[in-house]
Amino acid sequence: MPSLRYLLAASLLAIPFITPANAADKSTITVGISVGTAEKIFDVVQKVAARDGLTIKLVKFNDYQLPNAALNAGDLDANAFQHKPFLDNQIKARGFDIVPVGLTITAPLGFYSRKIKSLNDLPEGASVGIQNDPSNGNRALRLLAAYKLITLKPEAEQKNTATPLDVVSNPRKIKLVALDAAQLPRSLDDLTAASINNDYAEQAGLVPARDAIGREAADGPYANLIAVRTKDRDEPWVKKLVSAYQSPEVRAYIEKEFKGSLIPAF
Numbered sequence: 493m494p495s496l497r498y499l500l501a502a503s504l505l506a507i508p509f510i511t512p513a514n515a516a517d518k519s520t521i522t523v524g525i526s527v528g529t530a531e532k533i534f535d536v537v538q539k540v541a542a543r544d545g546l547t548i549k550l551v552k553f554n555d556y557q558l559p560n561a562a563l564n565a566g567d568l569d570a571n572a573f574q575h576k577p578f579l580d581n582q583i584k585a586r587g588f589d590i591v592p593v594g595l596t597i598t599a600p601l602g603f604y605s606r607k608i609k610s611l612n613d614l615p616e617g618a619s620v621g622i623q624n625d626p627s628n629g630n631r632a633l634r635l636l637a638a639y640k641l642i643t644l645k646p647e648a649e650q651k652n653t654a655t656p657l658d659v660v661s662n663p664r665k666i667k668l669v670a671l672d673a674a675q676l677p678r679s680l681d682d683l684t685a686a687s688i689n690n691d692y693a694e695q696a697g698l699v700p701a702r703d704a705i706g707r708e709a710a711d712g713p714y715a716n717l718i719a720v721r722t723k724d725r726d727e728p729w730v731k732k733l734v735s736a737y738q739s740p741e742v743r744a745y746i747e748k749e750f751k752g753s754l755i756p757a758f
Contacts, residue, residue: 518729520547524559524571527552528691529754533597533737534572536745541736546729548736556625556673563721564588570724570733572596575714577652578627591725592717594734595757597746599690599716601631602704606680611639611706614684616664621679621686622656624670630654632687633668635708641666652713690753700753715757 525534531552538548551568553559559571560582570593574582582588603611603620614620622632633654636642643661648654656668671679676686677696690700700707708714718737720730736742738758746756 521569522549524551524568526573526691527554528694536742537736540739544732546732570720572718581627589722590719591722594718596716598755598757600708602700602707603685605685605705618684619667621669621676621683623673
């Protein structure tokens with residue numbers, strides 16, 4: 493498994509003086525998060541946890557493929573960046589021994605465009621960007637199906653495993669362009685519309701609740717979560733971490749700061 497030094501270099505961020513995740517002192521833990529909105533939320537989480545005697549040090553990633561590898565390798569104690577379908581897919585594909593221990597936020601996936609105002613306005617032959625990872629690509633396709641722009645094979649839709657190969661009807665002849673999630677905001681000028689995860693949307697100056705031309709329902713299956721290694725799930729620090737995140741202070745901050753772009757899932 494890659495070392496923490498390699499992972500930080502790969503994520504293009506350097507976080508000095510990080511306490512190793514395998515240190516005996518569990519009054520201090522290391523948590524992996526995505527850059528962007530999670531940094532703001534965890535600033536509040538850290539303060540709440542400190543009152544309970546738990547110090548949280550953060551490692552920030554700009555690549556969704558790295559935090560689970562770092563957690564599984566023991567370079568992190570926990571991570572908080574993904575929803576369960578994404579975690580399930582990574583466990584299946586890479587054999588990680590990781591489990592969810594608490595919900596955090598729901599970040600409804602949205603489509604964005606510089607050319608049209610609504611997904612319903614997609615013209616024939618439109619080029620539409622979707623994520624090239626299985627979990628988020630499936631979400632994008634399901635959202636297009638919810639807007640009745642495409643039809644998916646029922647089995648793929650039910651199992652959350654849809655890929656472009658599962659499109660059985662595409663009356664507007666939409667051209668699906670699969671790209672790395674981080675590249676989608678930078679590709680908006682070249683596409684009619686693109687599915688963009690909230691973290692990347694925020695980094696690009698987009699406000700999901702205001703700028704998305706189509707969004708998932710807030711009560712969908714994609715609530716984000718805190719994950720730990722299976723062997724740690726019953727450790728006292730895990731309960732403290734989850735309690736700090738799911739505190740009234742954090743809920744109030746999310747509701748005030750993000751105004752519906754992010755929604756507490758607890």
